[in-house]
Amino acid sequence: MLKISNAEVIYNKVILVLKGLTMHVPEGKIVALLGANGAGKSTTLKAISGLLKSEDGEVTDGSIEFMGERISNLNPEEIVRKGIFQVMEGRRVFDDMTVEENIIVGGHTRKDKAGFKRDKDLVYDYFPRLRERRNQLSGYLSGGEQQMLAIGRALMARPKLMLLDEPSLGIAPLLVQEIFQLIKKINSEEKTTILLVEQNANVAFGISDHAYIMEGGRIVLSGTAEQMKANEDVKEFYLGLSEGADKKNYRELKQYRRRKRWL
């Protein structure tokens, strides 16, 4: 469905952030993209959704194809109309507008009135807490509720591909579980393909079919969620598991970089 080949992204004409990224998101699946801070995960999403432009970034090389069509460097509104919707990092609800108004804005590109109403109910069915608070200003919602609103708002656009940027960020662990279950449910019931950027590898592997690991603007490892969970390096660096973890000392810590097999 989505194919990125050798994409290169440069900000402000000088800062090279993506250095030849290649990945593939198959239709109907959940794909996780993991990596440390500054690896270029958010940049990858913004390159797909076209939001790079508003930050002076540009795809300078390689290509991004969606359903066989080149979409690199299109305007974000065209990309939304093609069926790709990005839920930005940190929720970003319109805090001076009500929950309901936020949901209406999410469906901005929709033309069909009947479907619009039906989907509004659908969003409230997925997230009953939002229905209770539909007339409240969304700025007063809790972090978890705001994340639900951000995802619900995205559903309104009926995207074929939803890009989720760190939905677990700053949210209570219990709510994280709930939200990820809902993401899984949306994926299986609405047939929405999902590309999920996460730092929380554990929950991400829990719902995804396939995962990529990014470092320094490139993909360094990929595989099914099962393969990833079994990979020694992933265990060590992303899941925080290793044999004899309690016996760690500083000398061993120093070896971290050398021990990564993909470098």
Place this chain on the structure above:
Amino acid sequence: MDMTFLLQLLINGLVVGCIYSLVATGFVIIYKATSALNLAQGEFLMVGAYICLDLMTRHNIPFFQSFLITLAFSAVLGLIIERVILRPLIGSHLISVIMVTLGLSSILKALVQLAYGTDTIPFPEVFPPEPVQIGPIPVSQGYLYAIGCVTLLVTLLTLFFKYSKTGVAMRATASNQQVSLSMGISVKKMFALSWAISAIVSAVGGILLGTIRGGIDMSLSFMGLKVLPVVILGGLDSILGAIVGGVIIGVLENLSGGYVDPFVGGGAKEVAPYIALILILMFKPYGLFGKKKIERV
């Protein structure tokens, strides 16, 4: 100093205040959407009044049609100005945008002077001249039409921003541009639309002012400055604030004109709004209805 005098002043203030509200609303719409202060707001108003007058006197088009044509013209003017002058400035310093609107105001003023001269031109009689008796005081029909017109327009705008998809999208753009982009909203279109609406609203103000005063001249453009205390009193980003602020400033101006001017020999009417402005900034810097950021803890 009898009751009738007070009531008369209040009604005058209300009418002028309504027009302030209208122009202030135009000001706020642009500020909210693009966070730029449009210092050419008064010139939009003036251009609207002159165009309407021109249509009526030179082309003999009846008032109502002229009115509608003027609104269409203003919308196009707003769109062109946004497209040609302001869009290339997106992303540049806010101060340059504001300076450009200042320049724009001079250009529009000069163009109007070039076309119509600097003399006061009488505005044709539009509403029947005989006043309506409300209680003890006679009120001219033009005043009533003006109040009605402003109320109608403001109601329409409120409904538009509250319930229409485009209106809600415009508010979303005002709230956060990048997120709006991610929703598939064309931010440029929303900017253009806010300039068009703002120009229309100002033109209505200009035409109403013309009919009430019975004549128009360059001084109409001062309305742009008069409106500054209004928007600051109401809160720069609140339409409700613009409306309430407009009426308050209008009434305040007329009351000080009626009661203070005789003692100080005139001028109090012009100064009062700015004294109010200073007091507001001292005690309520965000205005009556201005947005305070929602902070979650």
